[in-house]
Amino acid sequence: DRLGKHISLTEAGERLLQYAGKILDLADETIAEVVRSKEPQGALTIRVPESFCVHRLPPVVKQFRSRFPKVRLSFITCAVENLQKDLRKGITDLAFLLTDSIQAADLEVEALGFVHIMLVSSPGHPLAAKPKIQTRDLEGETILLSKVDCSYRRSFQQILDQENVRPGTTLEFNSVAAIKQCVMEGVGITILPEIAVAREIAQGRLAALTWGEGEMEVALLMIWYEERWRSP
Numbered sequence: 001d002r003l004g005k006h007i008s009l010t011e012a013g014e015r016l017l018q019y020a021g022k023i024l025d026l027a028d029e030t031i032a033e034v035v036r037s038k039e040p041q042g043a044l045t046i047r048v049p050e051s052f053c054v055h056r057l058p059p060v061v062k063q064f065r066s067r068f069p070k071v072r073l074s075f076i077t078c079a080v081e082n083l084q085k086d087l088r089k090g091i092t093d094l095a096f097l098l099t100d101s102i103q104a105a106d107l108e109v110e111a112l113g114f115v116h117i118m119l120v121s122s123p124g125h126p127l128a129a130k131p132k133i134q135t136r137d138l139e140g141e142t143i144l145l146s147k148v149d150c151s152y153r154r155s156f157q158q159i160l161d162q163e164n165v166r167p168g169t170t171l172e173f174n175s176v177a178a179i180k181q182c183v184m185e186g187v188g189i190t191i192l193p194e195i196a197v198a199r200e201i202a203q204g205r206l207a208a209l210t211w212g213e214g215e216m217e218v219a220l221l222m223i224w225y226e227e228r229w230r231s232p
Contacts, residue, residue: 021090025228041070047086047095050077050148050176051196052220077148077174087225095223098193099151108226116194117152117216119209120201122186128207135159135213140168142188144179147172152218156191159213180206191216 001008009017048057053075061073076092084104086092098115121128127137138160145153160167171188173179176196183190184205200206 040068043072044093045074047076047092049098051193055195097221098218108224110222112220114217118194119191119211120197120206121189123207132210135163139165142169143167144171144188144190147174
């Protein structure tokens with residue numbers, strides 16, 4: 001379909017695209033089986049949450065590179081939007097996601113563990129002086145949220161909605177580091193994985209808020225499309 005200066009696939013085109021992808025995968029598989037290189041090579045595109053990429057992935061990448069030096073790795077900041085579509089199309093080979101669950105029959109999902117999500121502020125923030133805060137205490141507060149650290153923010157938003165709590169302002173960032181810096185400057189409060197804020201809390205640059213809702217945990221999931229051929 002041509003829409004002005006743009007074109008889009010029809011329903012039939014979308015179906016054809018899926019078959020075309022399978023044909024290309026089969027061609028790659030055929031070449032790999034016939035040539036059978038002694039050493040794995042090729043490219044992998046991986047979507048990963050920023051906090052996980054910064055604090056957990058570097059030693060894994062180092063080990064992987066030492067074992068498979070000819071494999072090219074491309075890391076993309078994780079955003080839950082369009083993730084399933086990108087996995088099915090082969091735009092993304094592998095994804096890591098911080099979330100409660102993912103519902104898709106054609107996706108393989110492996111839970112790697114659980115991540116503690118913390119509510120933090122600057123040490124001088126009024127909420128930091130309270131031994132325990134309730135969800136209603138967040139009414140009117142400035143909340144800083146990440147666009148790139150996956151979907152645990154959705155769980156946080158659901159809790160606020162259930163309690164009918166409305167923040168004063170919500171600021172969104174593409175950088176976890178920027179969020180932490182703004183929170184340390186007293187701009188507002190945020191929720192981030194414990195691994196992303198543990199050092200700053202230990203140094204006294206951030207304060208962990210004890211939330212009456214209890215600890216918030218999400219699973220770290222590894223996800224790939226089961227029907228797509230994967231090179232050795």
